[in-house]
Amino acid sequence: MGLKFKPLADRVVVEPVEAETKTASGIYIPDSAKEKPQHGKVVAVGNGTKDYDMTVKEGDQVLYGKFSGTELKLEGKDYLIMKESEILGIL
Amino acid sequence: MGLKFKPLADRVVVEPVEAETKTASGIYIPDSAKEKPQHGKVVAVGNGTKDYDMTVKEGDQVLYGKFSGTELKLEGKDYLIMKESEILGIL
Amino acid sequence: MGLKFKPLADRVVVEPVEAETKTASGIYIPDSAKEKPQHGKVVAVGNGTKDYDMTVKEGDQVLYGKFSGTELKLEGKDYLIMKESEILGIL
Amino acid sequence: MGLKFKPLADRVVVEPVEAETKTASGIYIPDSAKEKPQHGKVVAVGNGTKDYDMTVKEGDQVLYGKFSGTELKLEGKDYLIMKESEILGIL
Amino acid sequence: MGLKFKPLADRVVVEPVEAETKTASGIYIPDSAKEKPQHGKVVAVGNGTKDYDMTVKEGDQVLYGKFSGTELKLEGKDYLIMKESEILGIL
Amino acid sequence: MGLKFKPLADRVVVEPVEAETKTASGIYIPDSAKEKPQHGKVVAVGNGTKDYDMTVKEGDQVLYGKFSGTELKLEGKDYLIMKESEILGIL
Amino acid sequence: MGLKFKPLADRVVVEPVEAETKTASGIYIPDSAKEKPQHGKVVAVGNGTKDYDMTVKEGDQVLYGKFSGTELKLEGKDYLIMKESEILGIL
Numbered sequence: 181m182g183l184k185f186k187p188l189a190d191r192v193v194v195e196p197v198e199a200e201t202k203t204a205s206g207i208y209i210p211d212s213a214k215e216k217p218q219h220g221k222v223v224a225v226g227n228g229t230k231d232y233d234m235t236v237k238e239g240d241q242v243l244y245g246k247f248s249g250t251e252l253k254l255e256g257k258d259y260l261i262m263k264e265s266e267i268l269g270i271l
Numbered sequence: 272m273g274l275k276f277k278p279l280a281d282r283v284v285v286e287p288v289e290a291e292t293k294t295a296s297g298i299y300i301p302d303s304a305k306e307k308p309q310h311g312k313v314v315a316v317g318n319g320t321k322d323y324d325m326t327v328k329e330g331d332q333v334l335y336g337k338f339s340g341t342e343l344k345l346e347g348k349d350y351l352i353m354k355e356s357e358i359l360g361i362l
Numbered sequence: 363m364g365l366k367f368k369p370l371a372d373r374v375v376v377e378p379v380e381a382e383t384k385t386a387s388g389i390y391i392p393d394s395a396k397e398k399p400q401h402g403k404v405v406a407v408g409n410g411t412k413d414y415d416m417t418v419k420e421g422d423q424v425l426y427g428k429f430s431g432t433e434l435k436l437e438g439k440d441y442l443i444m445k446e447s448e449i450l451g452i453l
Numbered sequence: 454m455g456l457k458f459k460p461l462a463d464r465v466v467v468e469p470v471e472a473e474t475k476t477a478s479g480i481y482i483p484d485s486a487k488e489k490p491q492h493g494k495v496v497a498v499g500n501g502t503k504d505y506d507m508t509v510k511e512g513d514q515v516l517y518g519k520f521s522g523t524e525l526k527l528e529g530k531d532y533l534i535m536k537e538s539e540i541l542g543i544l
Numbered sequence: 545m546g547l548k549f550k551p552l553a554d555r556v557v558v559e560p561v562e563a564e565t566k567t568a569s570g571i572y573i574p575d576s577a578k579e580k581p582q583h584g585k586v587v588a589v590g591n592g593t594k595d596y597d598m599t600v601k602e603g604d605q606v607l608y609g610k611f612s613g614t615e616l617k618l619e620g621k622d623y624l625i626m627k628e629s630e631i632l633g634i635l
Numbered sequence: 636m637g638l639k640f641k642p643l644a645d646r647v648v649v650e651p652v653e654a655e656t657k658t659a660s661g662i663y664i665p666d667s668a669k670e671k672p673q674h675g676k677v678v679a680v681g682n683g684t685k686d687y688d689m690t691v692k693e694g695d696q697v698l699y700g701k702f703s704g705t706e707l708k709l710e711g712k713d714y715l716i717m718k719e720s721e722i723l724g725i726l
Numbered sequence: 727m728g729l730k731f732k733p734l735a736d737r738v739v740v741e742p743v744e745a746e747t748k749t750a751s752g753i754y755i756p757d758s759a760k761e762k763p764q765h766g767k768v769v770a771v772g773n774g775t776k777d778y779d780m781t782v783k784e785g786d787q788v789l790y791g792k793f794s795g796t797e798l799k800l801e802g803k804d805y806l807i808m809k810e811s812e813i814l815g816i817l
């Protein structure tokens with residue numbers, strides 16, 4: 181499968197995971213972030229730039245700031261597109 | 272065919288696609304963007320700069336932020352001219 | 363002929379074309395720009411800088427943003443002087 | 454043991470130490486910082502960037518500014534994630 | 545002759561020409577600049593910096609922005625000292 | 636002896652000298668700075684960064700701006716931690 | 727003789743010359759600067775930085791902007807410490 185969308189430069193597309201989701205390893209996102217998920221799955225990754233090599237890859241579970249990214253509807257689903265530098269880390 | 276206009280540096284000219292348009296693969300742009308299209312077709316591409324190589328090419332279907340670019344009328348039609356860095360990705 | 367003025371660094375001198383002007387290929391500038399031309403002819407070009415090589419040359423028809431450049435009267439005529447990076451592209 | 458979270462780029466995850474804590478070497482954090490700890494233990498370290506090599510390592514006791522970092526709940530515990538450049542030094 | 549003052553780095557000292565002055569080639573400065581000259585003669589030039597090589601030389605007639613430079617009295621006369629990057633071009 | 640604290644990157648820890656102090660060579664700090672010392676002794680020095688090599692060393696008597704640095708209590712005493720670039724010079 | 731103070735990096739220490747002073751070559755500083763001298767003698771020079779080599783040397787008579795530098799009392803006398811880039815030129 182996979183998305184038919186290629187982010188440009190150092191951008192990634194993230195599929196947000198709902199706040200009530202709890203991973204197998206028992207990870208919760210902070211209470212204060214309930215209304216907007218901060219946990220998501222990377223579904224598309226750009227090629228980076230001259231100055232920036234990409235680290236995350238498709239399928240990575242990532243955490244990102246509450247106000248990161250721009251909303252994007254692709255093939256009927258809601259995603260976020262953001263610069264990789266807005267991703268805090270990989271679960 | 273093709274536009275008789277060559278964007279300078281890292282700029283591209285984009286022909287906006289109307290919001291009601293729906294591509295074959297079923298892509299919609301977000302509801303909140305109805306009044307201004309965020310989806311367009313690249314019709315002219317600059318040569319890049321010392322620090323920036325261009326990625327998009329003529330004919331690419333691209334997504335871009337709601338407030339990206341400057342309006343431009345060329346040969347009687349409305350276009351947007353923007354830096355390639357304002358393009359989020361290629362459909 | 364030519365202007366007896368050499369712009370410094372990455373600057374160009376542009377002779378604005380009146381808004382009512384229409385080129386052979388039928389180019390119009392946007393209605394909202396009526397009071398100030400955005401279309402002009404390059405009449406003098408600087409030598410660039412260590413970081414910037416010039417692209418436009420004398421005689422090029424160019425488009426530029428409505429608020430670009432500084433007004434300049436040379437040999438009795440009105441011109442604009444601007445950085446080449448303010449020029450959107452070549453017609 | 455160890456956290457199942459890998460900070461991206463030049464970020465580190467710090468486990469804050471309560472203000473009433475006093476290390477064996479008698480270190481206190483300033484009175485004015487009572488309500489928010491400035492002393493913590495590094496529990497995860499990113500790989501750095503092209504321009505920045507990491508200095509701290511897991512287990513380091515560090516001091517950081519009162520407003521440094523973003524709160525993060527991982528596996529049921531509260532942490533801070535911050536850029537290494539926000540860490541003042543190693544105890 | 546010459547000034548006994550050596551501008552530092554990428555600075556130049558300019559002797560302003562009064563607004564009513566008209567050069568042999570008929571150059572006028574814009575009406576809106578009457579109260580402050582924008583045309584002057586370069587009387588001293590710095591050695592440039594690591595990142596900037598000087599272009600103008602002593603004796604050059606130059607145009608500069610209305611608010612460019614700092615006033616300076618040297619040997620009883622009024623001058624302006626400015627960065628070369630504030631000079632628009634050479635007449 | 637020495638502090639059990641290693642400043643990160645281009646930071647130094649300074650032990651402020653009280654305003655009424657007067658060195659052997661008769662140095663006074665300005666009157667307007669009475670309420671906050673601007674003179675101190677370097678007690679710990681970071682390793683610098685890729686772009687910045689450290690100049691001061693432990694034991695140096697330094698002057699620094701009135702608002703430089705962040706207060707820090709280490710082993711029961713008050714210090715300031717600051718970037719070396721905030722240090723004006725060595726006495 | 728000389729000052730027992732070594733400015734750090736690209737800083738210089740300047741001994742201001744009173745406004746009523748007039749050098750042998752008849753230099754005056756502008757009237758509007760009467761209340762604060764803009765003319766001084768360099769009494770100590772830093773070693774520069776990786777990106778900046780020093781130009782002025784001890785004993786140079788320099789001009790600097792009215793608001794340049796920070797006041798500093800050393801060995802009972804008033805000085806200014808400033809970055810060399812704030813010095814306009816050498817008399």
